Amino acid sequence: MQHLPPSRAQLVYLAFGPATYHQEACFSIVSALTHLDTAAAEAMDIQVFTDNPEPYGNLPVTVHVLDDETRNAWNQPHGYHFRSKHVLLRQVLRQHPMAVLIDTDTFFRASPMKLFQRVKKGQLLCNFVGGRYGGNQKCLLYKNLLTILQQRGLADCQMPLVNSGVIGLVEADAATLDHSIAMMDEFYPLARAAYTLEEFCLAVAAYRKLELAECTDVIHHYWSRKAQFRAKIQAWLRKHGNSPLSEAARADVLLVNDQLPRPPALHRLGYKALSLTMPSRERQFARELLYGCYPYPNEFDRACAPAWWDKALENLNDRYGRMEPEQLRQCLRHPGMRLSLGDRRKDIEAHLLNGSRS
CATH class of the missing domain: 3.90.550.10 (Spore Coat Polysaccharide Biosynthesis Protein SpsA; Chain A)
Structure with a gap:
């Protein structure tokens, strides 16, 4: 020492x-x-x-x-x-x-x-x-x-x-x-x-x-919800890892806050309504995926999107058993899911299917 x-x-x-x-x-x-x-x-x-x-x-x-x-x-x-x-x-x-x-x-x-x-x-x-x-x-x-x-x-x-x-x-x-x-x-x-x-x-x-x-x-x-906070920190490191003590890096430290990003209440109600077009067992899954799709004004909150998607799939698997890749693909391509997720569906499918194979 x-x-x-x-x-x-x-x-x-x-x-x-x-x-x-x-x-x-x-x-x-x-x-x-x-x-x-x-x-x-x-x-x-x-x-x-x-x-x-x-x-x-x-x-x-x-x-x-x-x-x-x-x-x-x-x-x-x-x-x-x-x-x-x-x-x-x-x-x-x-x-x-x-x-x-x-x-x-x-x-x-x-x-x-x-x-x-x-x-x-x-x-x-x-x-x-x-x-x-x-x-x-x-x-x-x-x-x-x-x-x-x-x-x-x-x-x-x-x-x-x-x-x-x-x-x-x-x-x-x-x-x-x-x-x-x-x-x-x-x-x-x-x-x-x-x-x-x-x-x-x-x-x-x-x-x-x-x-x-x-x-x-x-x-x-952040011993709880580690994935979301790690996503924020990794986004900060991608941006400032080469100059972690610069003025810009220190300013962005303050944006990596202790709040879990959640859409406003009105949007959450809208997500609930959209999910009604889905089979009942997949409605909560759709809503949780949408938490990662919301365009948060804080860039480090937006970086949590993959962590939200991973957590949504984890929760679905915990409730109903592990979903095989083909089942997951069919779920994400259901018309109601396509409507709910819009342009982000392909990103989500690529992310989750890649993870399900590992």
Whole structure:
């Protein structure tokens, strides 16, 4: 790990694997810099730990190249890849008094310095504070771990859960991460199917020891509807990837907003009327396809069209079973569908049929 001046706040990313994660990280970093006052820029470093340094060449960040051996070691003893988040943040806090680890599927609504204002001794910064542990008694984490946690005095049904898309701590509270890592290692065999084990263990480690702070006003974490937000970000990268910090690029960052593009209510009523010409099982499919066809004034909302079409087909398949390519072709060429989709039908057919073959 490269050494940086110890007095500056550290914004940390862990990005590896498919290109989409690097795209997310690059946009998140540019959004942070876009909202950062010039005067505050000297108070913060951005560190990126990655298996591919190339996407970050045009950004003012410190890149740490991670090899497979290191990443695999961070995921042991069970190969649990979210464990590496806590291992990394623990290492950074050995060198720096304050750090925030942020997931790649995020972008900033306000200055990143607002995050660091909420990182203080005795307080854990998370993305948001969720419901109570006892709120979902069908959850694997509840059924398999409650008794153990109660017997040890670590948690009860009133424990608040957290979303770890953002984790911020000061060095004095870094032992919280040691505790969360130890619990991941112990409890993984009991809850290996629980996708949220990592953030659950963080909540347990902090319970009754640290106050919780959240930051949804500063960060948008698009863990839901990823396809639409990734489409916006990829459109921004196609336009500005060669000069991500230009004035035009920063201006367009603000257009990549946290809203899912939906047509106005009057148009949605019109789509519903058009869909009545379709067989009943395909009406919802037609309406959802039309969400991607609407001429949104925001160019990055328009870029979501293929994501809307993919989601429409996914929903149709979930409701009625997977549609074979020839069935899909016949559906899209139904007279009612032709009328509804108009000139966009051929684009939709080409896109969806190409995807259905993969």
